[in-house]
Amino acid sequence: MNVAPMTKKDVIPISRNDAASPMQQPAPNVAQRPAARKWTASLYGGMDALTQWAIPPLLGLIVFLLGWSLLAEYSPQLPGPVKTWHSAVELFSDPFYDNGPNDQGIGWNILHSLERVGMGFGLAALIGIPLGFMIGRFSFLNKMTAPIISLLRPVSPLAWLPIGLLVFKEAQPAAIWVIFISSIWPMVINTAVGVTKVPVDYLNVARVLNLSEFRIFSKILFPAVLPYMMTGVRLSVGVAWLVIVAAEMLTGGVGIGFWVWDEWNNLNVEHIIIAIFVVGIIGLLLEQALLMLARRFEY
Amino acid sequence: MHKKFIQLENVERVFVTRQGTYTAITDINLAIQQGEFVSIIGHSGCGKSTLLNLVAGLTPASGGIMLCNGREITGPGPDRGVVFQNHSLLPWLTCFGNVYLAVERVFGRTEKKSRLRERTEQVLDLVGLKEAQHKYPHEISGGMKQRVGTARALSMQPKVLLLDEPFGALDALTRALLQDELMRIVAASGCTVMMVTHDVDEAVLLSDRVVMMTNGPAATIGQVLQIALPRPRNRLALAEDARYASLRSEVLKFLYQRHAKHAA
Ligand SMILES: Nc1ncnc2c1ncn2[C@@H]1O[C@H](COP(=O)(O)OP(=O)(O)OP(=O)(O)O)[C@@H](O)[C@H]1O
Ligand SMILES: [Mg+2]
Numbered sequence: 001m002n003v004a005p006m007t008k009k010d011v012i013p014i015s016r017n018d019a020a021s022p023m024q025q026p027a028p029n030v031a032q033r034p035a036a037r038k039w040t041a042s043l044y045g046g047m048d049a050l051t052q053w054a055i056p057p058l059l060g061l062i063v064f065l066l067g068w069s070l071l072a073e074y075s076p077q078l079p080g081p082v083k084t085w086h087s088a089v090e091l092f093s094d095p096f097y098d099n100g101p102n103d104q105g106i107g108w109n110i111l112h113s114l115e116r117v118g119m120g121f122g123l124a125a126l127i128g129i130p131l132g133f134m135i136g137r138f139s140f141l142n143k144m145t146a147p148i149i150s151l152l153r154p155v156s157p158l159a160w161l162p163i164g165l166l167v168f169k170e171a172q173p174a175a176i177w178v179i180f181i182s183s184i185w186p187m188v189i190n191t192a193v194g195v196t197k198v199p200v201d202y203l204n205v206a207r208v209l210n211l212s213e214f215r216i217f218s219k220i221l222f223p224a225v226l227p228y229m230m231t232g233v234r235l236s237v238g239v240a241w242l243v244i245v246a247a248e249m250l251t252g253g254v255g256i257g258f259w260v261w262d263e264w265n266n267l268n269v270e271h272i273i274i275a276i277f278v279v280g281i282i283g284l285l286l287e288q289a290l291l292m293l294a295r296r297f298e299y
Numbered sequence: 300m301h302k303k304f305i306q307l308e309n310v311e312r313v314f315v316t317r318q319g320t321y322t323a324i325t326d327i328n329l330a331i332q333q334g335e336f337v338s339i340i341g342h343s344g345c346g347k348s349t350l351l352n353l354v355a356g357l358t359p360a361s362g363g364i365m366l367c368n369g370r371e372i373t374g375p376g377p378d379r380g381v382v383f384q385n386h387s388l389l390p391w392l393t394c395f396g397n398v399y400l401a402v403e404r405v406f407g408r409t410e411k412k413s414r415l416r417e418r419t420e421q422v423l424d425l426v427g428l429k430e431a432q433h434k435y436p437h438e439i440s441g442g443m444k445q446r447v448g449t450a451r452a453l454s455m456q457p458k459v460l461l462l463d464e465p466f467g468a469l470d471a472l473t474r475a476l477l478q479d480e481l482m483r484i485v486a487a488s489g490c491t492v493m494m495v496t497h498d499v500d501e502a503v504l505l506s507d508r509v510v511m512m513t514n515g516p517a518a519t520i521g522q523v524l525q526i527a528l529p530r531p532r533n534r535l536a537l538a539e540d541a542r543y544a545s546l547r548s549e550v551l552k553f554l555y556q557r558h559a560k561h562a563a
Contacts, residue, residue, distance in 0.1 A: 201387040204357055207374070208381045209404050209455070219400060223391040 079270045087270035088277075102262070104254050110278065113244050113255040116172075120179025121240045128187035128236070129229060133221065135188065136195025149188065157182035157243040161250060171251035178247045179240045186235035194228025195221060230294035237290060241283045304491050305331040305354060305459065310363035312349050322517045323349045327363070329510060329520060333458075336485060336492045338502040340550065341512030342560040347495040348384065348463055350512075354493060355381045355461050368458065377405050380452030384463040384495075386444040388436040394447045395419055395432040398454050405455045422454040423447075425484060442473035446480075453484065460485070462494040466501070474498075475534065478505060486531065499550045503543065504534060511553045514560055522553055 065081050072080035079087070095107030135142045160181045164174030202224060206216045248257025256275055263271040310327040313320050324346040331337050339347045352358045353365060356375040365372040367379065375381075388397050399419045406415060423432045426446040431439055436447070445465060452460060465481070466474040482505060485492055496502050502509045506526050513521040526546055528537065537543040 201383060201385065202389060204381075204383070205387050205389070207357060208355065208379075209401050210375060210377060211400070211404060215400070215404070219392070220389065223389070 077269065079273065084270045084273050088274045091271065091274060101254065106256075106259070106274075106278070109254055109256045109259045110282065112253070113248065113257065114282075116175050116248070116255065117179055117237075117240045117244050120176040121183050121237055123176070124180045124184035124236060124240075125187060125233065128184040128232075129191050132188040132191025132229070132232070133195055133217075133225070136192035136225070137221070142192065149185065152181075153185045153189075157239075158246055158250065161247065165251075171253055175244075175247045175251045175253070175255075179243055182243050183236040183240040186239065187229070187232040190228045190232030190235070191225060194225035194232075197228065198224040226297045227294065230290070230297060234287065234290045234294065237286050238283065241279070241286060245279060302333045303330045304333040304335075304368060305329070305493065306364070306366040307354075308364040310350075310353060310365055311361050312346070312353060312358070313361040323515060324512075324519065325517045326519045329523075331491060331493060333491055334489050336505055336507045337494070338506040338509045339493065339495045339512060340497060340499065340502045340509055340554070341518065342514055342554065342558070343497065345512045345515045345518040347497075347512060351381075351461050351463050351493065351495050354459075355379055357381075377455050378457055379459045379461055380455050380457030380490075382445075382448045382452045382460070382462045382465045384465075384467065386436075386441075386448040388444055388447055388451075390436050393433050393435055394423065394428060394439065394443075394450075397436070397447055398423060398451045401451045402454045418454065422450045425453065426450045426480065440473075442469050442477060445469065445477065449477075449481070449484075453488070456488075458490055460490050460492045460494075462492065464495050464497065467497070474501075479534070481505065482530075482532065499547060499554070503547050503550060504532060504537065509550055511550065511558075513558050521558060524549055 069080050072078045072083075091106055095105045097105040098108065131145075135145055157178055160178050161174060164177035165171070168174050168177065198221060202220050203216075206220050211219070244255070245257035245260060248255040249261045252258050252261075256279060260272055260275045263269075263275070307327050307329045311325045312323045314323055315321075327350060329337075339350060341347050349358070353360050354367070354372065356372050356379065359373075367376075388394075389400075392400065399415065402415050402418050402422075406418065410418075420429065420432065423429055426449055428443060428446055428450065431443060436444055439447075445468075449462075449465065462481075466477050469477065478501060494502075494505065503526055509524040509526060510520055511522045511524065512518050524546065528540070528542060528546075
């Protein structure tokens with residue numbers, strides 16, 4: 001709101017100064033403009049941005065911390081924000097220590113979880129995206145797979161774990177399997193929907209130009225579907241990160257999920273709370289990174 | 300010059316909809332000679348695009364015979380270039396890229412890359428877009444987009460140019476400019492043109508014949524008007540030409556008297 005009057009003030013003297021040669025006037029005027037005024041303008045703009053963007057979230061955070069403190073006050077088992085903070089500082093002062101498989105730094109735990117998510121999600125993308133393209137392109141395949149997809153998609157991710165353990169006989173691939181099977185659906189479905197939403201005009205162009213199936217894919221389908229695909233990828237990564245904690249709790253090994261379970265057994269509640277924040281923050285960062293990536297593919 | 304290039308006999312197009320069948324156009328009989336410029340005019344929704352899409356091969360006919368250069372039309376082909384009603388440029392390709400896609404398809408097997416690029420630049424130059432060739436569709440004006448669409452169709456060196464209201468979305472000044480340009484290009488290339496329009500002046504100015512369609516459902520050709528004005532045509536000179544005025548009023552009478560469309 002403060003910006004508009006400031007620019008007005010800057011503009012009016014220019015047009016008033018010399019009506020005869022308005023074309024030549026602005027350049028020297030800009031040069032002579034006092035630096036202090038420019039500085040105030042940017043300060044005003046900064047203040048404006050502050051009230052607009054920083055104050056409300058900050059207020060929310062304060063309310064949240066107050067509520068948490070209050071809760072901690074009345075339930076002695078639950079550590080308050082201050083106690084948790086001190087514990088976090090200590091924990092993150094040495095994130096990469098290694099005292100054997102059951103006692104590793106938080107950094108290692110996070111990295112191992114990310115690795116599992118990356119593998120499970122990567123495999124899901126490798127299979128899910130091409131599958132989505134084919135389902136969207138060939139209606140026969142769509143009708144063929146529709147009942148299976150709608151049957152399997154709503155199944156809780158962890159219900160797949162026993163199957164994984166049975167087939168792979170090992171915890172690590174079973175966890176990756178759970179991530180794979182639960183994160184594949186958003187990519188399949190969004191990609192397929194994207195293909196069916198490609199404007200008929202573009203496909204008519206392809207037909208009039210008599211493009212080969214490869215050219216249709218690379219020049220029309222793929223770019224047209226990319227935004228939908230990116231939405232699918234974002235949802236998939238979200239699901240994968242959501243599921244990893246639960247999967248690791250059950251399968252064990254180094255990872256943020258098993259770490260939570262371990263700390264629960266040690267009754268180290270501060271660490272559990274820290275883990276919740278860590279999971280939340282990493283999920284947020286992944287989401288933002290993918291949003292930024294997706295924005296590059298908009299036309 | 301007097302060869303029948305496009306031949307339509309008893310052509311019909313029926314749409315199957317949820318409410319039952321809908322006969323859009325029926326009993327269409329039309330022969331277009333090589334190098335001829337034919338306009339299709341009629342009220343909105345009468346089936347002009349439907350007819351053009353049939354000739355383009357984008358939709359199959361429900362009945363009748365359609366021939367292009369003696370062969371039956373069964374699908375789209377590089378002998379028929381189409382300029383779409385809404386330009387239909389691919390937004391992720393530059394103007395150059397959009398045209399190159401067509402050039403590559405038609406000449407890519409027989410010619411080198413450098414020659415393909417040369418062709419693309421030539422045709423963009425022809426429509427006056429050499430400077431803007433590396434811009435994306437969202438960075439250029441509506442008139443420029445329509446020019447790229449025309450360039451794309453021309454680049455395939457089609458024998459037939461099919462235009463669906465190519466200048467429908469443009470302002471009057473740009474429209475006049477592009478009409479003159481189209482006349483020049485068509486005269487130079489000698490291709491056969493079938494153009495859908497709802498602009499009476501455009502139809503009379505550009506065409507050798509104006510095909511007037513009755514209203515739907517089951518629309519058909521109501522009257523065909525020969526435009527025997529000499530070429531090259533000049534819009535300013537024609538504006539005061541008595542023959543032009545009488546041809547123009549002939550089309551107007553068809554559209555607004557005999558086959559007037561009443562507001563529903
Ligand atoms: N795919 C379709 N399914 C059902 N009906 C259709 C379909 N396409 C067109 N029609 C109908 O056929 C008729 C003719 O449509 P068409 O698009 O050819 O009209 P038009 O003359 O090109 O109109 P305009 O000048 O507005 O572009 C319309 O009544 C339309 O509702
Ligand atoms: Mg139309």
